[in-house]
Every structure is written in structure tokens, then in C-alpha cells.
Amino acid sequence: MTNDDQILDFLYARQFAYDVLRRLFMEEPTPELLSYLSDSGLLLFPCDEALPAMKNAINEMHKDLNNRRIQANTEDFENLHWDFTRLFIGPEAPPAAPWESTYVSRDKLLFQESTLAVKSFYEQYGVHLPEGDMEAADHIGYELDFMWHLSLRITEVIDSETENVDWTKVNALLLGSVTFLNTHLLAFITPFCHSMHNHAETVFYRQLSSLLELFLRNDIKKINELVNL
Numbered sequence: 001m002t003n004d005d006q007i008l009d010f011l012y013a014r015q016f017a018y019d020v021l022r023r024l025f026m027e028e029p030t031p032e033l034l035s036y037l038s039d040s041g042l043l044l045f046p047c048d049e050a051l052p053a054m055k056n057a058i059n060e061m062h063k064d065l066n067n068r069r070i071q072a073n074t075e076d077f078e079n080l081h082w083d084f085t086r087l088f089i090g091p092e093a094p095p096a097a098p099w100e101s102t103y104v105s106r107d108k109l110l111f112q113e114s115t116l117a118v119k120s121f122y123e124q125y126g127v128h129l130p131e132g133d134m135e136a137a138d139h140i141g142y143e144l145d146f147m148w149h150l151s152l153r154i155t156e157v158i159d160s161e162t163e164n165v166d167w168t169k170v171n172a173l174l175l176g177s178v179t180f181l182n183t184h185l186l187a188f189i190t191p192f193c194h195s196m197h198n199h200a201e202t203v204f205y206r207q208l209s210s211l212l213e214l215f216l217r218n219d220i221k222k223i224n225e226l227v228n229l
Contacts, residue, residue, distance in 0.1 A: 010222060012155055016044065017046050017219075018151050021144045021212060021215070022148050024208060025140050025144055027141070029084050031077055034070045034080065038070060045058055051218060054211060057214065060207040061203070064204040064207070079202060083201050083202045086199075086201075096199055096200075099140070100187065101136070103191050110136045115138045118143065122142075129142065147181070157170055157173070181219070186217070186220065
């Protein structure tokens with residue numbers, strides 16, 4: 001990134017990417033979301049030309065969706081819905097457990113020290129879980145949602161400036177993003193994506209595991225390059 005336009009493009013693009021990723025992990029898939037991804041969402045997903053594996057993952061996900069009839073109550077949709085449910089929810093112990101604590105804590109229990117540390121990090125930035133929500137704060141969907149919140153604030157800072165961007169505010173949010181990635185998301189993303197890849201029964205979710213890790217590791221690399229300019 002050699003000029004302001006490239007930097008701004010990167011900052012807006014990562015907000016879009018985190019929005020897509022959080023939706024794919026926070027809630028069960030819907031025909032509407034999958035149809036959007038098939039029509040345009042995946043084609044708009046930012047892809048680093050230096051990472052052909054990322055482009056390949058996106059292409060394979062897109063191809064899998066295009067080969068399906070994505071409507072409620074169809075076998076094509078239900079196969080994807082079941083893959084999500086089986087991987088991350090149950091009815092048995094999910095083979096790709098979506099909680100950070102199951103990978104980083106010795107006892108692998110939820111709502112313990114590691115979960116509380118994630119919740120505390122959210123609250124430092126004024127992000128709170130939905131009232132009454134029983135899901136653990138360190139769920140992969142919530143962690144991606146938090147990264148989306150920070151990326152959104154960055155673009156809001158940019159949009160609020162009529163002349164010069166307040167790069168001090170932007171850099172502070174980027175540094176917060178780096179800290180969260182290093183301390184939390186990247187602390188468990190490799191074993192999580194490995195489990196997801198090994199147990200997924202659909203091309204879509206198998207390739208999503210590749211896309212997720214590639215994107216996160218590329219994101220922190222680019223942020224570090226940007227804040228060190």
C-alpha cells in the first residue's frame with residue numbers, strides 16, 4: 001500500500017470481509033445469506049493476489065453454491081445447513097468446537113478465565129453481548145463480530161472527516177485489532193480451522209476453513225505494515 005487511496009481501499013475492504021465472515025459463523029445459514037454470497041458476496045470478497053490459495057478457496061465456495069439450489073426445504077440447502085449444525089452446534093459434541101477456550105485453556109471449559117478475558121476486551125471498546133444471550137463470549141462468531149465492529153469504527157472515522165483523516169484514531173483502532181488478533185483469534189484459529197476442514201462434509205465449509213485462516217493472517221500482516229509506515 002503506497003498511497004492513501006490504497007490504504008482507504010484496504011480499510012473499507014476488510015470491513016466488508018469481516019461482515020461476511022461474522023455472518024457465516026454467528027448464526028445458522030439462511031437461503032438469503034447463501035444466495036447473496038452466490039450472486040455477488042463472494043465475488044466482492046477482498047482477495048490478495050499474492051495468495052492464490054485464498055482465491056482458490058473463494059472460487060471453490062462460489063462453485064459449490066452455484067451448483068446448488070439454494071432454497072428453503074431443498075436438499076441442497078439442507079445439506080449445507082446440516083453441515084453447519086453438525087460442525088458447530090451438535091447434537092453431539094461439535095467436531096469443530098467454535099469456542100476459543102476449548103483450544104487454549106487446560107480444562108477446555110467455557111465461561112472460565114479465557115472466556116472472561118475476551119468479554120473484558122470487548123467491553124474496553126464498548127462492545128457488549130446481547131442481553132440475555134447464553135452463548136460464550138469467545139465464540140468464533142462473536143470474535144469475528146468484534147473485529148467487524150472495530151473495522152466499522154475505522155471507516156466511520158474516515159467518513160466523518162471532510163478533509164484530513166484522523167490517522168491517530170485509525171491507528172489506535174488498528175493496534176487494538178492487532179492485539180485482539182494476536183491474543184485471541186490467532187491463538188486458536190489454526191486448530192479450529194484444521195478441525196473444520198477435516199470434518200466438513202461440504203466443499204463450501206471445507207473451503208471456508210481455508211479462507212478464514214488465510215484472511216486473518218493476511219489481515220494482521222497488512223495492518224502491521226500499515227501502522228509501521
